[in-house]
Amino acid sequence: MIPTQATADIFLPVQAELQAVEAKLRQAALGNQHPALTSALEHLLASGGKRVRPAMALLTGRLFDADRQRTVALAAAIEMLHTATLVHDDLIDGSLLRRGLPTLNAQWTPGATVLTGDFLFARAAELATETESVRVIKEFSRTLMIIVNGEINQMFVGRGEASREGYVQRIFAKTASLFAVAAEAAAVLGGADERTITAMRSFGREVGMAFQIVDDVLDFTADATRLGKPVGSDLRQGLFTLPVLRYLERHPDDADLADLLNGHPNDAKRVERAVEAVRGSGAIADALDEAKAYVGRAQGALAPLPGSDCRRALYDLADYIVSRTT
Numbered sequence: 001m002i003p004t005q006a007t008a009d010i011f012l013p014v015q016a017e018l019q020a021v022e023a024k025l026r027q028a029a030l031g032n033q034h035p036a037l038t039s040a041l042e043h044l045l046a047s048g049g050k051r052v053r054p055a056m057a058l059l060t061g062r063l064f065d066a067d068r069q070r071t072v073a074l075a076a077a078i079e080m081l082h083t084a085t086l087v088h089d090d091l092i093d094g095s096l097l098r099r100g101l102p103t104l105n106a107q108w109t110p111g112a113t114v115l116t117g118d119f120l121f122a123r124a125a126e127l128a129t130e131t132e133s134v135r136v137i138k139e140f141s142r143t144l145m146i147i148v149n150g151e152i153n154q155m156f157v158g159r160g161e162a163s164r165e166g167y168v169q170r171i172f173a174k175t176a177s178l179f180a181v182a183a184e185a186a187a188v189l190g191g192a193d194e195r196t197i198t199a200m201r202s203f204g205r206e207v208g209m210a211f212q213i214v215d216d217v218l219d220f221t222a223d224a225t226r227l228g229k230p231v232g233s234d235l236r237q238g239l240f241t242l243p244v245l246r247y248l249e250r251h252p253d254d255a256d257l258a259d260l261l262n263g264h265p266n267d268a269k270r271v272e273r274a275v276e277a278v279r280g281s282g283a284i285a286d287a288l289d290e291a292k293a294y295v296g297r298a299q300g301a302l303a304p305l306p307g308s309d310c311r312r313a314l315y316d317l318a319d320y321i322v323s324r325t326t
Helices: 005-028 035-046 052-063 068-093 110-129 134-158 164-189 194-221 242-250 255-261 268-279 283-302 309-323
Strands: none
Touching: 005 035, 005 052, 005 068, 005 110, 005 309, 035 068, 035 110, 052 068, 052 164, 052 194, 052 309, 068 110, 068 134, 068 164, 110 134, 134 164, 164 194, 164 242, 194 242, 194 268, 194 283, 194 309, 242 255, 242 268, 242 283, 255 268, 268 283, 283 309
């Protein structure tokens, strides 16, 4: 993928490596497999994405002078794992659109969709082995378990839950854990000391938390065409994200949200009223302020590191997270 104008300058120090990641992803989609599977994988990998996670791994790897081939393999594994989680998420949520394009489960049977996601998980693991680091492979596997456990928690507990603690746990598992391992594992490959590795994991985690909060804000504020899915999708599924939680702090007696929280049928009219209420309140600004606080902590984690183009790019990447509109 060619970076957007907003990220082109940020990704510039690792542009050649990003192209190598794209080539490795395409190569990983090929092999001795059913032609329909190859076609599906090519569609998934070509359907877009900001490539923020692999860029974070590559910038961190360059910051610590990690071996280029091993860092490219890590970045490709991270992106492949992310793609696999999207396939399963779309099936679980019944989503028919992503980035404005039909999802795989909109075209295939549930069984075929699950198996495609499984195949992508296996490909991601295979790519992770190319880092030749047992520690990285272990952290990669642990992250996959965190993501899957988080999805199970969301299915059995998270829907209809209006808990800040539950929300924080959910978005760490869903999003921030993958950002965290991208930065941490790249620092490991670069031979960083333990204190620095911990700092980079914190950087990735905080950026990932901010990324998901902004995603949850855009679910209310973005145009459906640009968003690539219906506005208020999370609320329609009974997921109470930070904008809703902040709105409930201001308006605890809102009847529509109370009905949704209590499991009453979430008809379209009720959801539309709730979306407009959140949009028209200060909850959106409150949520964005929290995202900016996460970014501030992420940038603070970079402060002890020597100045370089890559450290500046990581700093700017964190800023981009809270300024994006898609």
